[in-house]
Amino acid sequence: MKISLIKYVLIAAVALVIVLILNPFVVIGAGQRGVVLNFGAVQKDVLNEGLHIRIPIMQKVVIMNVQVQKGEGQGDAASKDLQQVTTNVAVNYHLDPQKVADVYQKIGTFDAVGDRIILPAVSESVKAATAQYTAEELISKRQEVREKIRQHLLTRLAVYGVIVDDFSIVNFAFSREFNNAIESKTTAEQLKLKAERDLERIKIEAEQKITQAQAEAESLRLQKENVTENLIKLRQIEMQQRAIEKWDGKLPQVTGGATPFIDLRQGQ
Incomplete structure (x- = not known):
């Protein structure tokens, strides 16, 4: 009885050791896929996430990352x-x-994709797009240039089973001579704009003065046309009435001069 039990235990232990050594189980994690190799030959069937069983010795599973990755580079x-x-x-x-x-069959493991595919594709796409624009247009039409580079990348990388999720231009760098030329041009344009604004302001102020002078002249003309003989007589009458309203009833006394004031009441 004891010999049989020991025998079963040994068999179980040997089987466990064989399983651990051969490792027939494969776990595909989140954001991964498994490429199956039968004696080194790549199979079309791809293992999705989860637990899978492989045939020991005959089959090998290569884990490939399908999560979004970020790559940076530059192109001259x-x-x-x-x-x-x-x-x-x-x-x-x-x-x-x-x-x-x-x-995997064309390029190799995931780590090789960045160096062998992404960087060369970025360099080629940048060259193809920038050759269609002048240096100034690369700055002023940045979004258009970005879209052209992106389209080049989509076309080129799709052949290798790589999908572009997003693309952005971090920076354009030009030669020092070109940067100095741009700075000088910008300064000249700013000075020109300021001169045009000053000229426009002077022109507007001159037009305002002319308009004001014309209005004043028109006002004087209208006043002159309205001054008639009847209006003059009316103004004289109004002045006399105001003078009478202000008179206190006393005649003025003249104390000097050639003509004395004569009181007519004395002759009565």
Whole structure:
């Protein structure tokens, strides 16, 4: 009885050791896919997230990351007007979960995608897009340039099973000579704009003065036209009435001069 029990325990232990060594179980984590290899040959079927069983010795499973990754790089290129431009870009991407077997077969593990696919694609796309614009247009039409680079990346990376989620231009860097030229042009444009504004202000002020002078002249003309003989007589009568209203009833006394004042009441 005891020998049989020991025998079963030994068999169970050996089986456990064999299972642990051969490891037939594979766990595919969140954001991962499994590429199955049968004696090194890539199979089309891809393992999704969860627990899977593989055939020991015969099958091997390579884990591929399908989560969104961020890559940064730069591309040196010449603009349409032959200015040297360094473009710093950032791209978010992930592997197409349905094509991870092809990616592994053509490129290798996920770590190789960034160096072998993403960076060269970014460099080529930047060169293709910037060559269509002058240096100034790269700045003024930044969104348009960004979209063109993005379209180049989408087309190029789709062939390798890479999906572009987002793309942005971090910065454009130009030569020192070009930066100095841009600064001088900006200063000249600002001075020109200030001169135009000053000229417009002077013109407006002159027009205001002319308008005011014309209004005053028109007012004087209208007043002159309204001054008639009857109006003059009316004003004289009004002045006499105001003088009478102010008179206190006493005649003025003249104390000097050639003509004395004569009181007519004395002759009566």
